[in-house]
Structures are given as structure tokens and as C-alpha cells.
Amino acid sequence: MRQRQNAELRKPEILRNFLEILVEEGIEGASIGKVAKRMGIHPSLIMHYFSTKETLIIEAVDHIVHEYGVLIDRMKPRTADPARRLRRLLDTLVGDEWHRVSEIAADFSVISISFRNPEVDRRIRRLYSLYKRFLSGELRALMDAGLIERRDPARRAELLMSMLEGYRHFKHFFVSERSAKSFRSDMKRAILRLLGTGGD
Amino acid sequence: MRQRQNAELRKPEILRNFLEILVEEGIEGASIGKVAKRMGIHPSLIMHYFSTKETLIIEAVDHIVHEYGVLIDRMKPRTADPARRLRRLLDTLVGDEWHRVSEIAADFSVISISFRNPEVDRRIRRLYSLYKRFLSGELRALMDAGLIERRDPARRAELLMSMLEGYRHFKHFFVSERSAKSFRSDMKRAILRLLGTGGD
DNA sequence: TCGCTTATTAACTGTATATTCAGTTAACAG
DNA sequence: CTGTTAACTGAATATACAGTTAATAAGCGA
Numbered sequence: 001m002r003q004r005q006n007a008e009l010r011k012p013e014i015l016r017n018f019l020e021i022l023v024e025e026g027i028e029g030a031s032i033g034k035v036a037k038r039m040g041i042h043p044s045l046i047m048h049y050f051s052t053k054e055t056l057i058i059e060a061v062d063h064i065v066h067e068y069g070v071l072i073d074r075m076k077p078r079t080a081d082p083a084r085r086l087r088r089l090l091d092t093l094v095g096d097e098w099h100r101v102s103e104i105a106a107d108f109s110v111i112s113i114s115f116r117n118p119e120v121d122r123r124i125r126r127l128y129s130l131y132k133r134f135l136s137g138e139l140r141a142l143m144d145a146g147l148i149e150r151r152d153p154a155r156r157a158e159l160l161m162s163m164l165e166g167y168r169h170f171k172h173f174f175v176s177e178r179s180a181k182s183f184r185s186d187m188k189r190a191i192l193r194l195l196g197t198g199g200d
Numbered sequence: 201m202r203q204r205q206n207a208e209l210r211k212p213e214i215l216r217n218f219l220e221i222l223v224e225e226g227i228e229g230a231s232i233g234k235v236a237k238r239m240g241i242h243p244s245l246i247m248h249y250f251s252t253k254e255t256l257i258i259e260a261v262d263h264i265v266h267e268y269g270v271l272i273d274r275m276k277p278r279t280a281d282p283a284r285r286l287r288r289l290l291d292t293l294v295g296d297e298w299h300r301v302s303e304i305a306a307d308f309s310v311i312s313i314s315f316r317n318p319e320v321d322r323r324i325r326r327l328y329s330l331y332k333r334f335l336s337g338e339l340r341a342l343m344d345a346g347l348i349e350r351r352d353p354a355r356r357a358e359l360l361m362s363m364l365e366g367y368r369h370f371k372h373f374f375v376s377e378r379s380a381k382s383f384r385s386d387m388k389r390a391i392l393r394l395l396g397t398g399g400d
Numbered sequence: 401t402c403g404c405t406t407a408t409t410a411a412c413t414g415t416a417t418a419t420t421c422a423g424t425t426a427a428c429a430g
Numbered sequence: 431c432t433g434t435t436a437a438c439t440g441a442a443t444a445t446a447c448a449g450t451t452a453a454t455a456a457g458c459g460a
Contacts (some may be wrong), residue, residue, distance in 0.1 A: 010452085
């Protein structure tokens with residue numbers, strides 16, 4: 001019996017290690033045995049905290065989803081000035097911070113799991129709903145301020161999310177081929193055009 | 201020895217069954233044993249044709265990539281009339297056919313694999329290159345015809361691909377919530393706006 | 401110090417995994 | 431009919447897997 005810790009410390013530590021393996025080896029390579037070996041503990045200790053692998057996966061997904069939730073929350077505007085809000089929104093959405101939170105490899109694993117795991121699917125959908133609600137609200141405010149074209153905010157939000165998801169996906173495959181910077185500014189301009197700002 | 205077939209028949213049959221399981225259970229659930237059981241053959245027969253699981257995976261990926269390649273090829277215009285070409289291109293890109301070729305669940309699995317398998321990664325990148333080259337060419341032609349705004353065709357192609365990838369991703373999560381039809385027409389209009397057509 | 405809770409390990413189970421190898425059977429060419 | 435090739439099977443490999451149960455040991459309050 002090496003180190004003795006309590007659940008408050010051990011559980012997140014297990015979760016962290018599981019997520020690391022998920023990134024490195026994908027869901028097909030993420031096993032309880034590997035997590036235990038990496039941590040230098042007995043596999044059954046993991047079973048002690050998470051009674052089944054399924055719950056370990058769910059809690060890992062919850063962790064990722066929660067991090068994105070926090071990020072969305074942090075995006076909430078601190079200023080009333082619409083022009084600054086728009087700029088800040090854009091900078092955040094196509095900024096690096098957003099993409100640093102969670103490894104894209106982990107996200108793909110999670111989505112991959114969601115195809116067969118209804119619980120995981122529900123969580124992703126809930127996150128997207130939150131995201132959409134936030135963006136719709138922001139767009140509506142920008143429309144009211146006359147900064148972007150007045151259209152159905154929810155539908156515009158869906159298009160915007162679609163674009164951002166594609167951006168994220170593509171950045172992974174093209175960031176090395178060409179400077180990520182110019183792709184980012186291209187994307188920003190494309191978003192502004194989609195939203196219908198006066199200029200450009 | 202039940203049925204005796206030759207490699208030309210057996211190999212693709214194994215591949216087909218493997219892909220089916222990949223869609224149903226993901227890469228984490230796709231095993232040689234399951235494929236064998238589903239086909240009513242012995243696991244070692246699969247090893248006989250594909251000496252390792254790795255090559256089975258690679259050949260499965262090749263199959264999917266090839267199908268997309270064919271699709272891109274089929275998109276090549278049959279008419280010289282630029283307006284019709286633009287319409288046809290749009291219809292194909294956001295059309296159902298494109299998304300029916302391969303199950304999106306399989307695609308996610310493939311991308312998921314690509315994070316750890318350089319061979320698979322290479323194949324995806326090659327496909328994207330082909331796709332980009334095709335789209336760049338088409339956009340250039342449309343620019344020459346004065347139908348869309350004149351800009352760097354390659355960069356516009358990247359933005360377009362990004363948008364389409366996001367569309368594809370999102371359609372899966374939102375198609376039930378709202379009519380896919382209106383989302384599709386929204387997307388079409390967004391693309392036209394991105395490309396910069398005269399009206400809207 | 402006693403006793404309780406809980407963290408932790410040890411020793412398992414049964415099943416699934418990919419892969420190997422040696423052998424068998426069918427088809428077919430000479 | 432014979433020999434060769436290729437399709438196919440069966441059994442066995444070692445390893446990894448998730449999960450169970452029972453035994454220890456540490457910490458802590460009484």
C-alpha cells in the first residue's frame with residue numbers, strides 16, 4: 001500500500017490519466033489496465049471508484065463537456081458596446097484558446113462514442129444546445145444594434161456553428177500546409193460576410 | 201469447408217463485413233473474430249487474406265477513400281454553361297448523394313484512426329488534396345465566367361471545404377430537430393454569399 | 401487503543417483478442 | 431490420374447480485457 005489518498009484526489013487523477021490515454025491511443029486503446037499501469041496502481045482500484053468502464057467513459061465525457069461549458073460561459077460579453085462585442089466574439093470563436101481546451105483527438109473519440117452510446121450522445125446534444133442558445137442571443141443583440149443583418153438568429157447561429165465546426169476540423173488537416181494565421185483571417189472574413197456586416 | 205470462393209470474391213466480402221461492423225460498433229468494437237462470426241467462417245481465413253488487422257484496416261480505409269474519389273470525379277461538369285455548373289456543383293455538394301456514400305459513423309472512425317495511424321492520415325490528406333484541387337479548378341472557372349467574386353481560388357476552396365465539412369458534421373446533430381431541407385437551403389445561400397455572387 | 405470506514409492490493413474468473421501453424425480439402429492444369 | 435496451388439479449418443498460442451471477491455492496511459474518531 002504505497003500512497004493513500006482520498007476519493008476527491010484519486011478520482012480526478014484517474015480521469016485525467018484516462019483522458020490522456022484517450023488522446024494518445026483513442027477509445028480503442030483506452031483500457032482500465034493501461035490507466036492503472038500508467039498510475040502505478042492496481043486495476044481493481046479503478047473499479048473501486050468507477051464501478052464499470054462505462055461510467056468511467058461517461059465521467060470523462062462529462063469532464064470534457066464541462067470544460068466547453070465553462071468556455072462558452074467565459075465568452076459572455078463584459079462590455080455593452082456592440083462593436084467590441086462582435087470583435088471579441090469573433091476573436092474567441094476562431095481563436096486559439098477555444099481549440100486548446102480539449103485535444104481534438106479526444107473530441108473525435110467522444111463523437112465516435114456518441115454514435116453508439118446514447119448517454120454520450122445526449123451530453124453532446126445538450127452542449128450544442130447551450131452553445132446555440134448563447135450564439136443566438138449574441139447574434140440577436142448584434143442585430144438589434146444594427147451591426148449585422150437582421151435574420152432569424154437561431155438559424156444564423158446554426159450556420160455559424162457549422163462553419164466553426166468545419167474550421168476546427170479543417171485546421172487540423174491544413175494548419176501545417178499553410179499558415180494558420182491567414183486561414184484564420186480568411187475564416188473571420190467569411191463569418192462576417194455570412195452574418196452580413198455593412199462593409200466587405 | 202462450406203463454400204469455396206476465390207480471393208476476388210472473398211476479400212471484398214470480408215472488407216464489406218468489416219466496414220459494416222465498423223459502422224455498427226466503431227473501431228473499438230471491430231474485431232477479426234466478429235467479422236468471422238458474422239460471415240460464418242474461421243478467423244484464420246481472414247488472416248489468410250489480410251495477414252494482419254492493420255492491413256485490413258488500411259484496405260477498408262482505401263475502400264472508403266476510393267468511393268469519395270469516385271464521387272468527386274462524378275462531380276466533374278458535363279456542361280460548359282457556367283451558371284448551370286454552379287447550380288449543379290452546389291446541388292451536389294449539399295445534396296444527399298454525397299452524404300449517402302459512406303456512413304458518417306465510419307468516417308468518424310477513420311478520422312479517429314488517422315490520429316494514430318500515419319498511413320491512414322496520409323490517405324485522408326491525399327483525398328482532401330484531390331477534393332481541393334477539384335474545387336479550386338471549378339471556382340476558378342466560375343471566377344473567369346464572372347459568376348463569383350474573383351479571389352484566390354485555392355483559399356476560397358479551403359473555406360468552402362471547411363463549411364461543407366461543418367455542414368456534414370452538424371447535419372447529423374440537427375437534422376431531426378429541424379427540417380433538413382431548410383438547413384440545406386440556408387447552407388446553399390451561405391455558400392453563395394461566401395463565394396460572392398452578385399445578388400444576395 | 402478499539403473499531404469503523406475506506407483505500408488499496410492480491411488472486412482470480414471467463415471471455416475476447418490477434419496471430420501462428422500444421423494440416424485438410426477442393427479446383428484445376430498437365 | 432497426378433501434382434500443385436490456393437482456399438480453408440482446427441487447435442493452440444500468449445496476451446489483454448473488464449469485472450468479482452476477499453483479504454489487508456491505513457487513517458481517524460471515540
